[in-house]
Amino acid sequence: MKTVMITGCSSGYGLETARHFLAQGWNVIATMRAPREDLLPRSEHLRVVALDVTDPKSIDAALGSSGRIDVLVNNAGIGVVGAFEATPMSYIRKVFDTNTFGVMAMTQAIVPLFREQKAGVLVNVTSSVTLAPMPLAAAYTASKMAIEGFTGSLAHELAAFNIRVKLVEPGYAPTTRFGANTELDISDLIPPAYQPFAQPIFEGFAKPALTTKESDVAEAVWAAANDLSDRLRFPAGPDAVALAMAG
Template sequence: MKTALITGCSSGYGLATALHFHAQGWQVIATMRRPRADLLPAAAGIRVLALDVTDAESIARALDHAGPIDVLVNNAGVGLFGAFEATPMATVREIFDTNTFGTMAMCQAAIPRFRERGAGTIVNVTSSATLAPFPLVAAYTASKTAIEGFSESLALELAQFGVRTRLVEPGYCPDTRFADNGAARTDGLVTEPYAAFAGKFFEGFAQPAATTHPQDVAEAVWQAPPPTTHRPRFPAPPPPVGLARRPRCSPRPPRRLAPLW
């Protein structure tokens, strides 16, 4: 029986992914910063472990207690909305500590185990914000975009050892704690010059044309591990499939380039 270790299982994508893998007959190591026994069924094949991806000792303890794993799903993340101008660099670093460096630290801790076995899959969950520009999430997008480049390079390094690296790119999901996790950090980040613009942006989020649900992401993560699959990216529709077709820059560039200074 294969085993998946999943980070950030206290809600949303992580919780749905843990349940989905278990339903497919896998052993699941569901990790979260503050373990709660009531979130997952008390069933054989599910273990809940404490894990803080920003703490090296916590990572080492969790992997030691988990034992051999076949798949690592790096799902733990925190959100942030606000004007970048108003965002303290300490807050930016906090976002990167979890979304970027936490994912990298998990990979670095798991890779030797996979390499020695000559098998394993790393699935890094990023965001549709990496597929097209969005306002008011510049720092968050940067933290996730870094993982996209990191994962693509890492895939080339690890292929020689039989270790695969995959990306899952969820869309906007109202059924997660993304907004709740970022609420305290967001306070005061929409300043008066940005208020009208932000209001229109939030109106759009309140009535999105399409949404992604945790089960969409769970199924996309589930598709990533099979050794017969060579796709590096797995959008979790909707809407990332549509976003993936959008250019990253404006489709109507200026007729002539303005000087940079």
């Protein structure tokens, strides 16, 4: 029986992905900064583990207690919508600490284990903003773009060790609480000069033509984790698929 470790399982895509792998009969290590076992069905195949991807000691503790891991899904992420000029640099650094450096730190920690096992799959979850950058999300887009390049390079670098590297690119999910895990008030990030520009964008967010379900992402992660080809990118959700085909 294979084992998957998934970061950021307290809500959204990570939580649904953990449920999906459990339903397929895998051992699941669901990680969260503040563990809550009540979020997932009780199962002998489930472990809920504390993990903060920005804390090296937390990463070492989580991996050190986990045994063999066949797949790592780097899903944990934060973001916020707002004008770039109004977004504090302290928060931009926080976004990169989680979305970019957190993914790199988890990857650097897991690769030696995969090499020793002579097998492993790394799945990095980015966003459809890497397919078509959207306004009012410049820092978030930059953090995810960095992971796209990082992952593409690693796919070549690690292939010799039988380590497969994949990207899952979710589209827009209205259920995503962008910024709910931050200390920022989105209203503070839209200065008066930007309001005429921002209003139709937010109206579009409220009534998108195509959206992504959490199950779309879970299924894409599952497909990526089990794909034996050299395919790198897995758009998730009809909007992300449409953007990938148009690009």
